[in-house]
Amino acid sequence: MNDKDPKTDAELDALLAALPNDERDELLEEHRQLEKDLLRLADPLPPADFVHQVMQKVAAAPAPAMSPRDVAMAVVITVATFGAGVVMFLSHGAGFEGVGLTFADTFVRARELFIGVGSALETVWRTAAVPVALGLAAMLGSSVLALKKLGKVAA
C-alpha cells in the first residue's frame, strides 16, 4: 500500500475495492484488532498544578484584546465625531451653504496643489534625472530588503 497511499476517503474506497476479497478481509480484520487496542488508550492527566499555573499566567497577562466588532464600533464613533466636528467648524456662522462653498474651494485649491507638485517633480526630473532615478531605486531596494527582514523575523 505504500506506493499509492490514499489521500482522500474516496481514494481509500477505490483502493480497498481494488484488492482481492481475501486480502481485503484480512487487512480490515487486522485493522479492527488494532482499533480495539487503540480505543483502550486514554489521554494522560496534566500536572496537578496545571490549572493554577494557567491562571497565574492569565493574571499576569495584559487585558484581553478587543473584539473586531468593538474595534469597528470605536472607529465609527471616532470618525463620526471627527466628521461632525469638521462640519460644525466649517459651517460655523455660515449656514449650510457655507459648507458647500468651503468644499468647492478645497477642491479648487487641491487641484492647484497637485498641478504645482507635478510641475516641481517635472523640473527636478529634467535637471537631475539620473540622481533622482538612483535615489528612487535605492529607496525601493532598501524597502524591499527591510520588508524581507521583517518577514523573516515574523516567521
Added chain:
Amino acid sequence: MNTALELSLPDPLSLSMMAVEEGVPYLQEVRRARRGDSDAFAQLVRSIQRPVYGICLRLLRSDAEASEVAQEAFLRAYQNLNRYDESRPFDLWVMAIARNLCLDLLRRRSRMSTEDVSEHANVLPSGEASLEQTAIDKQEKKSLEEAMGTLSADDREVLALYYVQRRTTKEIAEVMNVAPGTIMARLFRAREKLRKVMQAKP
C-alpha cells in the same frame, strides 16, 4: 465500501464528557469569562485541560514541553476570548490553538527527539486504570504507545483525536484544518503504518 471503512467502530462519543449549554459547549462560561470572571475561565481550563494537554503530549512527546505549550494555548485563548466564534465548540478552538503552537515548536526543533519512547509510555497512563488493566495487558498498551511514538506527528495526532479522544471526523478536520473527506484515509494510513510497526516488533 463506507461500511468497510468505518470498520467496527461505534459512533465516536463526541463531546461526551463536556458540559453542553445552549447547544454549544461552555458558552455560558465563555461569556462570563469575557466579562472578566476569572473563575469562569478557570472552570473552562479545568474542563478541557486533559484533551488539550493530551494532544500536546502526543505531538511533542515531552511532558514538560506539552505542559508549557498547553498553558500557552490557554493563555492565548484567554487573550483572544473576544475573537472566539461562538458557533464553534470552545474546546476545539483551544485545541486548534494548541496544535498550531505544537507544530511551530516541532518545526523549530533542529533535531529529531532522541528521548526514549518507552519512558513516555509510562507517562501516558489510562483514564480508568482499574477498568482498563483488566481489559488489556499493561505490556500490550505500553507496546502500542511505543509503536505510536514512532509515527509522524500527523499520524499520532489523527489516531489520538479519533481513538483516544473519540472525536468525530468533522471535529478532527476542524482541529487539523483539513478537508473532512480526508480523515478516514488519514486514519487508515496511520493505522497501516502502526500495524506494520507492530508486526515488525519482536
